[in-house]
Amino acid sequence: MSLLTQDQICQQIIQAHHDLIVQQPLVHCITNHVASNYVANVLLAAGASPAMIDNPHEAAAFASVSAALSINLGTPTEQQMQAIPLAIQAAKQQQRPWVLDPVGYGAVLHWRSHMVDQLLDLHPQVIRGNASELSALAGQQIESKGVDASVASEQVYQHCLGLLAYSDCVAISGAADYILWGAQHCLVRVDGGSALQPRITATGCALGALIAAYCAVAEVGIATIAAHAHFAIAAQLAAQQHQHLGHFAVAFMDHIQSLDAQQLQSHLKLHLSPLKD
Amino acid sequence: MSLLTQDQICQQIIQAHHDLIVQQPLVHCITNHVASNYVANVLLAAGASPAMIDNPHEAAAFASVSAALSINLGTPTEQQMQAIPLAIQAAKQQQRPWVLDPVGYGAVLHWRSHMVDQLLDLHPQVIRGNASELSALAGQQIESKGVDASVASEQVYQHCLGLLAYSDCVAISGAADYILWGAQHCLVRVDGGSALQPRITATGCALGALIAAYCAVAEVGIATIAAHAHFAIAAQLAAQQHQHLGHFAVAFMDHIQSLDAQQLQSHLKLHLSPLKD
Amino acid sequence: MSLLTQDQICQQIIQAHHDLIVQQPLVHCITNHVASNYVANVLLAAGASPAMIDNPHEAAAFASVSAALSINLGTPTEQQMQAIPLAIQAAKQQQRPWVLDPVGYGAVLHWRSHMVDQLLDLHPQVIRGNASELSALAGQQIESKGVDASVASEQVYQHCLGLLAYSDCVAISGAADYILWGAQHCLVRVDGGSALQPRITATGCALGALIAAYCAVAEVGIATIAAHAHFAIAAQLAAQQHQHLGHFAVAFMDHIQSLDAQQLQSHLKLHLSPLKD
Numbered sequence: 060m061s062l063l064t065q066d067q068i069c070q071q072i073i074q075a076h077h078d079l080i081v082q083q084p085l086v087h088c089i090t091n092h093v094a095s096n097y098v099a100n101v102l103l104a105a106g107a108s109p110a111m112i113d114n115p116h117e118a119a120a121f122a123s124v125s126a127a128l129s130i131n132l133g134t135p136t137e138q139q140m141q142a143i144p145l146a147i148q149a150a151k152q153q154q155r156p157w158v159l160d161p162v163g164y165g166a167v168l169h170w171r172s173h174m175v176d177q178l179l180d181l182h183p184q185v186i187r188g189n190a191s192e193l194s195a196l197a198g199q200q201i202e203s204k205g206v207d208a209s210v211a212s213e214q215v216y217q218h219c220l221g222l223l224a225y226s227d228c229v230a231i232s233g234a235a236d237y238i239l240w241g242a243q244h245c246l247v248r249v250d251g252g253s254a255l256q257p258r259i260t261a262t263g264c265a266l267g268a269l270i271a272a273y274c275a276v277a278e279v280g281i282a283t284i285a286a287h288a289h290f291a292i293a294a295q296l297a298a299q300q301h302q303h304l305g306h307f308a309v310a311f312m313d314h315i316q317s318l319d320a321q322q323l324q325s326h327l328k329l330h331l332s333p334l335k336d
Numbered sequence: 337m338s339l340l341t342q343d344q345i346c347q348q349i350i351q352a353h354h355d356l357i358v359q360q361p362l363v364h365c366i367t368n369h370v371a372s373n374y375v376a377n378v379l380l381a382a383g384a385s386p387a388m389i390d391n392p393h394e395a396a397a398f399a400s401v402s403a404a405l406s407i408n409l410g411t412p413t414e415q416q417m418q419a420i421p422l423a424i425q426a427a428k429q430q431q432r433p434w435v436l437d438p439v440g441y442g443a444v445l446h447w448r449s450h451m452v453d454q455l456l457d458l459h460p461q462v463i464r465g466n467a468s469e470l471s472a473l474a475g476q477q478i479e480s481k482g483v484d485a486s487v488a489s490e491q492v493y494q495h496c497l498g499l500l501a502y503s504d505c506v507a508i509s510g511a512a513d514y515i516l517w518g519a520q521h522c523l524v525r526v527d528g529g530s531a532l533q534p535r536i537t538a539t540g541c542a543l544g545a546l547i548a549a550y551c552a553v554a555e556v557g558i559a560t561i562a563a564h565a566h567f568a569i570a571a572q573l574a575a576q577q578h579q580h581l582g583h584f585a586v587a588f589m590d591h592i593q594s595l596d597a598q599q600l601q602s603h604l605k606l607h608l609s610p611l612k613d
Numbered sequence: 614m615s616l617l618t619q620d621q622i623c624q625q626i627i628q629a630h631h632d633l634i635v636q637q638p639l640v641h642c643i644t645n646h647v648a649s650n651y652v653a654n655v656l657l658a659a660g661a662s663p664a665m666i667d668n669p670h671e672a673a674a675f676a677s678v679s680a681a682l683s684i685n686l687g688t689p690t691e692q693q694m695q696a697i698p699l700a701i702q703a704a705k706q707q708q709r710p711w712v713l714d715p716v717g718y719g720a721v722l723h724w725r726s727h728m729v730d731q732l733l734d735l736h737p738q739v740i741r742g743n744a745s746e747l748s749a750l751a752g753q754q755i756e757s758k759g760v761d762a763s764v765a766s767e768q769v770y771q772h773c774l775g776l777l778a779y780s781d782c783v784a785i786s787g788a789a790d791y792i793l794w795g796a797q798h799c800l801v802r803v804d805g806g807s808a809l810q811p812r813i814t815a816t817g818c819a820l821g822a823l824i825a826a827y828c829a830v831a832e833v834g835i836a837t838i839a840a841h842a843h844f845a846i847a848a849q850l851a852a853q854q855h856q857h858l859g860h861f862a863v864a865f866m867d868h869i870q871s872l873d874a875q876q877l878q879s880h881l882k883l884h885l886s887p888l889k890d
Contacts, residue, residue, distance in 0.1 A: 305589030314861030582866030
């Protein structure tokens, strides 16, 4: 069981959220062209300061001055593929956290998957993805469709235990989100959210970048839960106001910005259980 | 004259729309960086499952597992130019439909235009574009301005008849849309829409991808009309609510998602006439 | 002191705004993948016709037929780096204005900064950026964070006087915007705007492209002020309606489109003073 109580975790999330807004950490994102605008806007709304430097000439220098690094392989280019390891190595040298989002990992997309395999050895603080991506990454290929999730995340958390050899936390997003928190030997389920959320493209990509932002101001487990809670509560509040995607997306961005300690306190839905391995 | 009556076409469109939502076809898009986020959101709102895999290392493998392929040359990169023929060949090998959107085709933009000329031999199921692009592609250079339409589409459908040698359908978008449907030897005019629509960037790019999505679940002519009708009705309903672009764009996305059989039945405005060649 | 009165400037801005809508100038943008969709939508809403041609095979030919050119180095690629000087040289040959936005210029991001240094010799009509970028470009390195502004623009306009050797106007954006107008030997402060504006990503990038659009229809100083006023008034009106980023962004786009002469007349807040060098 977790060494922290649910209430202690909640208080630390509230503190992390406060610190994110106060510190406005500079988050270096190497991400895909579908997501880049949305990721930047989500980080700005949450209070962080994003910058998308994805060429190999500048990636290392920029990672060195950033507070955290977010790596996403949605639409990799040759130049991004060169930039990614350089950025990670520079971040590690400065002891800055980095987050890995292995978009589309699996048997079909060899090029990025091979790169992801190599990146595991650079020990990301957090690996996040949907159930089919992370299951495949853990060596348990399951049926998947494209880059979107097609497997319930609760079915696969046991598959993903092995990934804790490569990272401090593993976060599986889905109808409910599951976070494997190695240091606490604890599985955290984050409830809430909305079925509309995955129908906005790049939601997962933005979540990965927000995890990185929180990692700049909080311990990695708290950071990972905080980012998921931030998204789940914002989506839940937005879905209470709007059932259609255009207006839902607008309200979601409003709530990403306006989330406060009181809302975190009253809406946070965590379920903790011990990791069974 | 068409072998199908207007009412038969309407019923098949309603069926195609239903099938799109039920089957959630995986649509492989190689598109430009201006459009990619918007295209993905439109496909998700309509019920399809988009993925933007545009590097030459993965494009063929991904096209092989996708239900349809959408090729758009808005901001081509060297890597996309390598990826495009590989993806098309893989799609053809699996007998999956592919749609060609020759953005900016014409005398000024040689590089992409030369590529498009070569792609014609790979027989897209549908070629779609604005009047100036398609007129130029058909060898009838007309005055154009940039990548946006500056010629009324009804003036050029006769220019485009020759393109039916290279594809099953040719779709010319404008104030009204004109679809040349080879198999039915029929010209279909789709009315509706809004003058605000072309003032949202990448609307045409998203329409091309939506045609591909419909091609995954319906016969190519029905698919092409269905995608245009889907856009025209959503834009018309959005424009009844909002006259300014910010709110119009939000409402348009809502209506892309919420379109239903009853709206298709009551708002569909088709005009059929025989192709004169 | 300026040779023009404040009222004369206001009337010329109203004329420029009218001409932008009537002439719909084709604006060639080479910009970053975070900004490209947003830049295109802002230009369309304002009445211009954007096109993002950023490969070296087509950039020169397209610049030759465009009314203005906007160069932004947010996420440079090798191909964009090749395309940029070709586009500028073609624009200059046709005596078309071009605008330089040296995103992220400074000690950390060498690759783009070195390119920007070279581009200065091609004499952009306008250089625009935030205080830290332009201060660094003027050889006065100040503390900066990432690609967003962290220095008040009024502190640095004196640093930037030297940049008038390389361009007709220098525009420093911040809480208030400062425009150094060489021909009038005048400093123009544009008030208004909203603190929410910099929390929408790519706002500065879109402003740079809008300056280019106005340069296609008006004298460079008037064009630069007009674009800043257009943004400041739209943001101010949007912020009166909405305090959260999602809805603010939607209303901002509405107001970019619906701005009219009466609003320019009543909301324009300029402060003119002589340039002291």
